[in-house]
Amino acid sequence: MANVLVVAEHLDGALRKVTRSVITFARDAAELTGGDVDVLLLGSDVDAVAEELAQYGVSRVLYANDSAYANYLAENYAPAIAAAAEETDAAIVCAPASTTGKDLLPRVAASLEAGMVSDAISVSDDDGLKFRRPLWAGNVITTVEVVTPVKVVSVRTTDFDAAEPSGDATPVESFDPGVAPSETAEFVSFDQVKSERPELTDAEVVVAGGRGLRSGENFEMIMDLADTLGGAVGASRAAVDSGYAPNDWQIGQTGKVVAPQLYFAVAISGAIQHLAGMKGSQNIVAINTDPDAPIFQVSDYGLVADAFEAVPELTEKLQKLVD
Amino acid sequence: MKILTTVKRVTDPDMKVKIKPDQSGVVTEGVEYKMNSFDEYGVEEAIAIKEEHGGEVVAVSIGPSQSTKELRTAMAMGADRAILVETDADLDSDAVARVLTEIVQREEPDVILMGKQSVDSDRSQAAQLLASYLDWPQATFAYDVEVADGWATVGREVDGGTSTKRIRLPGIITADLRLNEPRYASLPGIMKAKRKPLETLTPDDLGVDIAPRVNVLKFEAPEEREAGEILEDVDELVDRLKNEANVI
Ligand SMILES: Cc1cc2nc3c(=O)[nH]c(=O)nc-3n(C[C@H](O)[C@H](O)[C@H](O)COP(=O)(O)OP(=O)(O)OC[C@H]3O[C@@H](n4cnc5c(N)ncnc54)[C@H](O)[C@@H]3O)c2cc1C
Ligand SMILES: Nc1ncnc2c1ncn2[C@@H]1O[C@H](COP(=O)(O)O)[C@@H](O)[C@H]1O
Numbered sequence: 001m002a003n004v005l006v007v008a009e010h011l012d013g014a015l016r017k018v019t020r021s022v023i024t025f026a027r028d029a030a031e032l033t034g035g036d037v038d039v040l041l042l043g044s045d046v047d048a049v050a051e052e053l054a055q056y057g058v059s060r061v062l063y064a065n066d067s068a069y070a071n072y073l074a075e076n077y078a079p080a081i082a083a084a085a086e087e088t089d090a091a092i093v094c095a096p097a098s099t100t101g102k103d104l105l106p107r108v109a110a111s112l113e114a115g116m117v118s119d120a121i122s123v124s125d126d127d128g129l130k131f132r133r134p135l136w137a138g139n140v141i142t143t144v145e146v147v148t149p150v151k152v153v154s155v156r157t158t159d160f161d162a163a164e165p166s167g168d169a170t171p172v173e174s175f176d177p178g179v180a181p182s183e184t185a186e187f188v189s190f191d192q193v194k195s196e197r198p199e200l201t202d203a204e205v206v207v208a209g210g211r212g213l214r215s216g217e218n219f220e221m222i223m224d225l226a227d228t229l230g231g232a233v234g235a236s237r238a239a240v241d242s243g244y245a246p247n248d249w250q251i252g253q254t255g256k257v258v259a260p261q262l263y264f265a266v267a268i269s270g271a272i273q274h275l276a277g278m279k280g281s282q283n284i285v286a287i288n289t290d291p292d293a294p295i296f297q298v299s300d301y302g303l304v305a306d307a308f309e310a311v312p313e314l315t316e317k318l319q320k321l322v323d
Numbered sequence: 324m325k326i327l328t329t330v331k332r333v334t335d336p337d338m339k340v341k342i343k344p345d346q347s348g349v350v351t352e353g354v355e356y357k358m359n360s361f362d363e364y365g366v367e368e369a370i371a372i373k374e375e376h377g378g379e380v381v382a383v384s385i386g387p388s389q390s391t392k393e394l395r396t397a398m399a400m401g402a403d404r405a406i407l408v409e410t411d412a413d414l415d416s417d418a419v420a421r422v423l424t425e426i427v428q429r430e431e432p433d434v435i436l437m438g439k440q441s442v443d444s445d446r447s448q449a450a451q452l453l454a455s456y457l458d459w460p461q462a463t464f465a466y467d468v469e470v471a472d473g474w475a476t477v478g479r480e481v482d483g484g485t486s487t488k489r490i491r492l493p494g495i496i497t498a499d500l501r502l503n504e505p506r507y508a509s510l511p512g513i514m515k516a517k518r519k520p521l522e523t524l525t526p527d528d529l530g531v532d533i534a535p536r537v538n539v540l541k542f543e544a545p546e547e548r549e550a551g552e553i554l555e556d557v558d559e560l561v562d563r564l565k566n567e568a569n570v571i
Binding site: 011073074075078098099100102103104105106107109110111114115116117118119130134135136137138139140141142143144145146147148182183184185186187188189190191192193199201205229237240241247248253254256261262272273279282283284285291296297298299300301302303304305310313314317318321322 | 334336339340342349361415416417420439440442443444445446447448449450451452454455456459460461463464466476479480481482483484485486487488489490491494499500501535536537538539540541542543544545548550551552553554556557558560561563564565568570571
């Protein structure tokens with residue numbers, strides 16, 4: 001029992017990039033345990049996702065193709081994953097620390113009598129497997145060990161590069177977890193925020209706006225700047241709470257964690273809970289009227305300026321460069 | 324309807340935590356504590372459900388004796404009584420879930436309201452573990468809850484948008500920040516809370532072994548980013564982004 005099982009996540013019939021980062025984590029872990037990396041796909045007629053998963057050089061791709069998995073429900077997915085963990089002799093079961101992973105993995109851990117690590121940012125072997133994880137809104141990093149034989153891990157995907165296809169395709173095995181669907185939980189709907197922009201967690205550029213923008217209409221200039229650079233749009237919690245931006249845009253301790261090449265914090269003060277979601281970005285630009293705003297403590301480039309003037313000017317000048 | 328709601332005592336999220344020089348934990352001297360932010364939303368929702376459907380709200384905390392303060396706050400908001408499972412041990416979410424499993428077996432609630440995550444340990448596990456141990460359905464990250472005819476219909480905040488799920492009660496719901504506006508404890512509420520029943524138990528009384536499955540070995544500060552430069556104007560920013568950071 002030394003194998004590592006990755007639970008794949010997909011959306012709109014395509015593999016989510018976060019899963020590729022988990023494959024990288026799994027490779028790191030399998031190197032330490034001396035086991036193989038296996039992948040489990042649960043879904044209904046998502047053959048294209050199975051074909052894609054076959055490209056990453058893993059040992060086994062288990063595909064449970066069943067209408068019971070058409071829509072995500074923790075109550076149906078968790079027992080299926082526990083069955084797959086037994087089938088593959090998994091020592092580690094891992095998935096992205098997405099909302100799905102967070103909802104799902106503790107139930108898997110309970111079924112497998114396993115301890116669980118949330119938001120792992122590294123795995124190492126130092127007299128047994130050790131994981132590092134952030135907590136206290138990113139102000140503390142702990143090193144932890146899991147004492148149970150099976151370990152369940154949600155992976156903070158911004159800390160791992162997305163795995164690239166490796167050439168040889170793994171044969172896809174169909175897998176029947178043999179679990180009856182739950183009678184106490186029902187999926188009703190998923191209302192997706194459709195957008196032409198890249199997903200926040202995948203984007204190379206993120207432009208985020210805060211409460212200082214004062215209205216939803218004023219977020220237009222944030223979107224214009226993002227679109228000029230092909231980036232995604234984010235927001236502080238205060239901007240979301242004030243109704244300027246949808247909740248799906250929230251970045252921070254209790255929102256999404258992003259680590260793009262370039263992050264713009266516009267009219268965001270830089271509370272620790274916000275920093276928790278973006279301070280891993282490679283380059284941070286802050287635009288704020290207050291020279292003492294804490295965001296300037298973590299930004300590489302700061303502009304003490306009124307966003308209403310600086311952002312349109314910046315968009316215009318960058319647009320000229322891009323054209 | 325009997326509603327159980329959980330309340331964790333955590334360090335004030337607005338304070339910066341300091342790590343002990345020997346890396347064995349965080350400094351607790353001079354630190355302020357309060358109810359976990361997400362639990363405030365859970366308590367509020369529990370009281371709102373009671374106001375609509377009648378019944379009783381029981382608040383539960385597992386932690387040091389000082390956690391009676393957070394339990395009194397929950398009762399001042401409107402919870403009817405409270406249970407403290409007293410321990411000074413550092414618990415992992417699994418131990419919390421195992422203790423709560425015993426409490427649920429004693430109390431037999433119809434619905435449990437919890438927070439989506441502790442803002443100190445940032446784990447987001449206890450509710451889902453508890454649901455699994457009880458073999459109950461769960462609806463995490465709730466922004467909207469309707470209870471009717473033995474079911475709860477829950478709007479959930481998920482990656483990519485929102486999602487709606489129905490769970491048959493008994494079930495567990497975890498609160499996200501936009502679920503409601505937690506009420507303030509009124510002065511009469513605070514006075515009344517002093518006389519509401521608060522039962523104290525220990526993990527031993529419940530027969531639960533609280534040994535963690537996840538041991539924390541070391542606490543460290545993250546690498547700090549260095550503050551960069553304040554630039555003159557937009558032109559300089561464009562120039563630096565293009566020629567120094569090479570990101571345009
Ligand atoms: C438990 C908990 C969890 C939380 N989780 C999160 C989270 O995940 N994400 C998050 O973001 N927050 C989170 N918060 C909230 C966080 O503490 C802050 O309240 C929030 O980040 C502040 O948002 P803001 O910077 O947009 O607003 P403010 O702090 O109000 O800052 C607005 C800024 O805009 C500037 N400004 C005003 N006008 C202009 C202008 N014309 N041009 C340029 N600048 C201008 C001001 O100088 C100010 O710095 C959490 C809080 C708690 C307690
Ligand atoms: N010691 C505790 N006492 C009471 N409730 C707790 C405790 N620990 C966790 N919880 C509840 O479980 C939720 C999730 O906690 P966690 O798994 O630590 O993120 C919290 O929001 C609380 O509602």
